[in-house]
Amino acid sequence: MIVTTVLYGALLSILVVFLKQVYQFKQWRRLTAQTTMLDSWHPIWGHLHLINDVSDYIRLVTDKIQTSGTKMTSAWMMFFFPVFTVCHPDTAKVLFKSSEPKPKYSLGGSYRMLLPWLGDGLLISDGKKWERNRRLLTPAFHFDILKPYVQIYNDVTEIFLEKLQKACNSGKSIEIYSQVSLATLDTMLRCSLSYEGHVQEKGDSHPYVQAVRRLGFLSIRRLMNPLLHPNFLFWLSPTGREYKQHNDYVHEFADEIITSRRKSLEKDPNQLQKSKLDFLDILITAKDENGEGLSDLDIRAEVDTYLFEGHDTTASAISWAIYCLAKYPEEQEKIYKEVTSVLDGRSQLSWEDMSRLKYTTMFLKEVMRMHSPVPFISRWLTKPMILDGVEIPENVTVDIFIHCINHHPDVWPDHMEFRPSRFEDYKSQDKDPYTYVPFSAGSRNCIGQNFALNEERVMIGALVKRFKVELVEGHVYEEYPEVVMRAKYGIKINVKQR
Template sequence: MFSLSFIASTISSKLNPVLHPDFIFNRTRTGKRFHQLCNYVHEFADDIIEARRNILETDHEETEYEYTDFLDIVLMAQDENGVGLTDKEIRAEVDTFLFAGHDTTSSAISWAIYTLGQYPEIQEQIYGEVMQVVGTKNVEPDHLSKLKYMLFFIKEVMRMYSIVPVIGRSLKEPLTIDGVTLPAGALIEINIHTMNHNPAVWSDHEDFRPDRFSESEPERDPFSFIPFSAGTRNCIGQNFALNELKVVLSRLVQAFRIELDTSHEVVPQPKLVMRPKNGIKVFLRSR
C-alpha cells in the first residue's frame, strides 16, 4: 500500500520541472513505482465493487435490509434519466473512502489515545460520561449524540494536532484579499494548523482544554475551526468520522485506563496527515 514517505517523494519529483511531463516521469523509478501502487489500489477497489455488484444483482431480495451502506448507495444511484455512475466514477468514490477516510481517522484516534494518556483527569471525565450514557454495553446509535463532553474532547484533539494540517483549493475566479488580487486558477494553500493555534482566536492555544468548545465559550467565526474543511468542498464523511471516533474511544475507556510511556518522546510531524514522528507508546491497564 501507499506510504506517506513515498507520496512525499512522488510530489517532490513532480515539482521538479524536468519531471513534470508525464512521458518523462513515467519512465523514472519513482514514476513506475507510483503507477504500480496505483494499479494495486485500483484492482483492490474494483474487486470490492464487483463483489458487491454481483450480490446486488443475484441476491437482490436479501439485500433489501433496513440500512444500506455507502457502496450500495453509489452502485444504485441514478440520475433523472435512469443513468448510473460509470465504473471509474464508482471507483473514485471508493478510493476516497478507503484512503481519505482511513488515514485521517486513524491519525485522529492515535492522537486522541495519546491525549487521554497525557491528561488522566480528562480521561476519567470521559470514562464517567461513557459509563453514564453507555454503561458496560456496546455503543448504540442513540448514545452518540449524548456523548457531549467526548465531542468537545475530540474537537480539541483535532484543534491541537490538526489531523490534516494543510488543504489546497484552486480558484475558479479572481479573489482579492487585503488589496491583493489572486488570479483564477491560482492554487491556494490553507494552513489549518496555523489557524488552530492563532492566539487571536484561541486563548492559551497551547493548552489542551475541551471546554473551549462548550456552549459557555464565546461565539467564534464558523470558519475559524475547519478540521473537515468548509463550504461546498467540505468532507462528506465528517459525521461518520466523528461517530467512529466516539465508538472506538468509548469501547477503549470502558475496558482500559490509558497511561503514557513517559520514556518515549512523541513529536508531531505534519505531512499529508499529522503523524507522530516516532510513533506513540502507551500502557493499557485493565479497569
Template sequence: MGAMLMSILVGLVVLILTYVVIRLFTFIRWYKKIKKVLSHFPGPKPHWLFGNALQIGCYHDFVCRNHEEYVEKQNAKAYTFWLFINRPILQLTHPDTIKVLMKSNAPKAKSGAGYLFVLPWLGDSLLVSDGPKWERNRRLLTPGFHFSVLNGYFKVYNDVADTLLEKFASSCKGGKYIEIFQLASLATLDTLLQCSLSYKGNVQLVGENHPYVKAVKRLVTLVLARALNIFLYNPILFRLSSTGREFYKLCDFVHQFSEDIIAKRRTELANNKDTEKKKQLDFLDILLTATDDNGNGLTDEEIRNEVDTFMFAGHDTTASALSWSMYSLGKHKDIQDKVYREVREVVGDKQYIDSDDISKMKYLSMFVKEVLRCHSPVPTVSRMLQEPCVVEGVEFPEGSLFGLSMFDVHHNSHIWPEPWEFKPERFEEDKHHEMDPYSFVPFSAGPRNCIGQAFAQHEEKVLIARIVNRFEISLDPDHKVEHFMEVVMRAKNGIMVNFKERS
C-alpha cells in the same frame, strides 16, 4: 547494444532538460504576473531558483517557524512561500482569509500541488473534481452519509473495537507500551472496508501482511516520495522511474480489488432486486443505485474512484485523530477521568455503544473537538482559482494557488487564547458559537467540506468511549512525542501508550 543504451541515455537527458526549461519558463512568466500581488504579504525570503525549498529541512519545523514569525509576531492573516519552480503559495492563516476560499467553489489544485500525484490512483473523484461533475457527484454521494445510513454503521464500529481492544490487552501485558498509530490505522481501514464494501478480511488480524493494506500504505509513501522529488513531477519521468513503476503496479492492484467487488455486487443487484431492500445498505449499494435527475447513475470507474477515495481520505485521517486522542487522554489524567465518568454514566455495564449513547456524551464531544483543534489531523488543503478573487483587499488572478492552513488557524493566539494548551472546555455549550465559524475547520467548511465528517466523528467517539471504558491509558514517560506534518498529522517517532485493564 551500447549505441542503443547511449541513445536512451541521451534521450532521457534531453527529456529532463526540456522539462526543466519548460517548467522554468512557465514559472518565470507566472512569477512576473503574480510578484506584485504577493508583495503585499510577508514571507521567508526565497532563493531565485529554489524558492524556499532549501530552507525547509523538516516541513513541520518550516511551518512552525513561519507561524511564529508571521502569524504570531506580525499578526499576518496570510504569508507567502514557494518551492522549486512551482507556483508561489499564499498560506491563509486566519478565519478572515481562509473563509474567502472555503466559501467559494474554487477547485482543489490538481496542478502545482500534491492532488496531481494521486490522480492515477483516485481518478477524478469527489476529492479533486470540480464544476458540473463535482456538483453532480456530490449530490449522488450525499445520501450515503445521511444519518439514517450512518446509524446503521454502529455495529461495525463496535465489532472493529472488539478486535482493537483485544489487541491492546494482549500487547500491553506486563505494563508494556505500544506504538498506537499503526494499530489505529488498521482499525480505521477495517471500518472503511466493511462500511464501504461490506468486505470482512480480518484486516486487523492479518495486519500489514494483508495485500490491500500493504498496497494502500505503500501508495501513500510513494505519493510523498514523488512530492519531494521535482524530477518525478513530470509524468513521463515518473513512469520511467522505479518509484513510478511500483506506484502504477499498486494502482492496478487496488483498482482490481475494488472492481472485482463492484462487479460482483452489481450482478447481485441485477439478479436479486431484494438486495436493494436489505437491512443495512453499505456505501457501495448506495453508489450503485444512485441516479441523477436524468436517470443516469455512476459508471463503474466513477464508483471505483469514490471507493478508493473513501479509503485514502478516511483511514489515516481518523487514525491520526484516534492516536492523538489516546495521547491527550494519557497526558491529561484529569480529562481522562472526566471522559471515563461520563461514559460510565451513559452506558453503565453495556458493552456496545449506539448513536443515542454518543449523543448524550457532551464532554466526549468537547474532548474530540479539542483533539481536532489542537492536533489538526489534516493540517492544510490547497485551492487554485478559476477566476479572480480578492483576499485582504488584494486581487489575485485566475490560476493563483492557496494553502488553507487549518493548523495555523487552530493555533492562532489572536483567535484562540493559549492555543497550545489542551482545554476541551473551549467547546462547552455555546462558547465556540460566539466565535467566527471559520475559526474551527478540521473538516474544512463551505461547499467543499468533508462529506464524511459525521461518519468519522461517530467512529472516533465509539472507539474512544469503548477504549476508555475498559482501559486506563498512560504514556511512556521516557518517550518524546513531537508533531510531524505529512498528508496527515503524525507523531515524529510515534506515540507509545499502555492500556491497563480497569479493575
C-alpha cells in the same frame, strides 16, 4: 542552410521562453512582495532549500504567524514556482465560500498528485460532476443509514481492544497508530462495502494500509520536488515507479470488491430489497434525474476516496486522541466518568448515547484542533481573488493550512494549551464559524463527518471504560504532516487494566 535556419529557430524559441519566464518571475516577485513572505529566500531555490516535507513548511508558516500575526504567507519553490498559503479564518473563508475547484491539473497542484490514486471522485472532482455525485451519495449518510453502524463500531473496537489486552497482560508497550489504522479500515470495509476481510486479525501490516501510507508519503514527496511535477519525469523516477506499484494494488483491491458485488447482484437482484443499502449498493444503483448512473471508473474513484478518507483521516484523529488521553490523565478520567455514567451498567455504547457524550465530544474536537487530522487543503483560482488586501491572479493554487488556523494566535491565544472546555460554549461565543474547520467548510465540507465522529466516540469510550493508557517514557512523540497528520515515530502507550 536548412540546419542553420532550424538552429536559429530553436535558439529564438528558447530565448522567447526564457524572456517570458523572466517577465513572469518579475510579476510574481512584485506580487509576493505585497504579502508576508517566509524568511531566508534564495534567488534560485526560493525556500525549497528549507523544506524537505510538509512538516518543515508548516513550521515555517507557523513561526511566521507567531511573530507577525499575518493572515497569508507566500513562499517560493525554486525561482519559478510561488506558493500562497492562507492561515487565518478571514482569508480561508473567502475560499471556503467560493466555488473554486481543487487544483488537480495545474503543474504544482497538490490534488494533482492524488489524482492517479483517488481518481475524479468526490474529494477531487468539481463543477457539475461534483454537484451530481454529491447529490447521489448524500443518501448514504442519512441518519437511518448511520444508526446501525454503531454496532459495527463496537464489534470492530472489541477486536482492537483485545490487542490492547495482550499488551496489558504482557506489560509491554504497544504502538497504536498502526493498530488504529487497521481498525478504521475494518470499519470502513464493513460499513460501506459489507466486506469482512478480517483485516485486524491478519496481522499488523495489512497491505492496503501500507499501500495507502506509502501513497500519501510519495504524493507529498512529489509535491515538494518541482522536478517530479511533470508526469513523464515522475513516472520514470524511482518515486513514480513505487507510486505505480502501490496505486495498482489499491485499485485492484477496490475492483475486486466492486466486481464481486456486481456479480452477486446480477445473481440475486432481490438483495437490493434489503432495508438498508450500504455505500456500494447506493453507488451501483444511483441514478440522476436523467436516469444515468455512475460509470465503473466513477464507482472505483468513489470507493477509493471513501476507503482512504474514511479510514486514514479517522485513524489519525483516534490515534492522537489516545495520545492525549495518555498525556492528560485528568482528561482521561473525566471521559471515563462520563462514559460509565452514560452506559449505566451496559457494556456497549448505542446510537442514542452519541449525543449524551458531551465532554467526550469536546475532547475529540480539541484533539482535532491540536493535531489537525487533515493539515492542509488547496483551491485553484479560476478568477482573481482578493486575500488579505492582495489581489491574487487566476490560475494560481492557494493552500489553506487548517493546522495553522488551529494555532493562529489571533484565533486561539492559548493555542498550545490542551483545553476541551473551550468548546463548551463555542457556538454561543459569537465565534466566526471558520475558526474551526476540521472537516473543511462551505459546500465542500466532509460528507462523512457524522460517521467519523461517531466512530471516534465509540472507540475512545470503549477504550477508557476498559483501560488506562499512559505515555512511554523516552519515546519521541512528534507530528509528521503528510496528506493526514501522522506520528513520525508512531504513538507508543502502556496499557493498564481498570
